[in-house]
Amino acid sequence: MEVANKELKRNDIETYKCPIPTVFLQHVDFPAGLHYAYLRFKDSSERLRVIRCNTRQVGHPRPELGAGWHLYVHDYDLRVGDRLVLLAEEDPIIGSQYRIVARRRIIRLFGAEVWGDLPRVHY
Template sequence: MAVVLSKDLKPTDIKHRFSFPSGSLQYVDFAGEFSADLRVKDSSGEVRVIRCRKRARDYAKPELSKGWRKYVTDYELRVGDRAVLLAEEDHRLGSQFRMEAKRRIILLGQEVWGDLPRAN
């Protein structure tokens, strides 16, 4: 599995859409379009369709839009949590990616990132 992106969430990521660095675009097949529907398996094993869009201008800043807010709600994500998108072909489920939600915790005086289970 290759890490496509790992980002600590900001208010805009939680409330509207999840923007991420354009260097991660190499993993998304847009087929000449400005958006692509990604089949993403979450940590509970559910396959979700999340739309990835990019700008049509010189700087193709990508973002996850349709389907992203449902993921935020289902995992009760908040500012400061981390979203990790991994490239993972699961032919059985037909998914292209795996999404993990993480929260910072202090364990025995050390900062670690714990996996968030689906809340809803």
């Protein structure tokens, strides 16, 4: 089930963090007293990635992907305008897990955009 997506901006690509939609927070269990959690994502090549999700300690939570994000950007050669999709999946054995997918606009056809999943470039 898709829980969040966003079009990547220059800052998302060039910095070591990526703000994500607040709606994603309802799918994250933060350890008691902490404003961050290390989340396990499977990417499109089925590699398990650990990416830190941070929130602000005061005011609006504003979640962002932190440590581990920049390596994902590098491995998938992400660019401005690509789309980041975060999915939550229920596994009956291990519980909830996440999937991270990068998509790039391939073509605009009859007014509709066609997007394709990006393969991993760097191993």
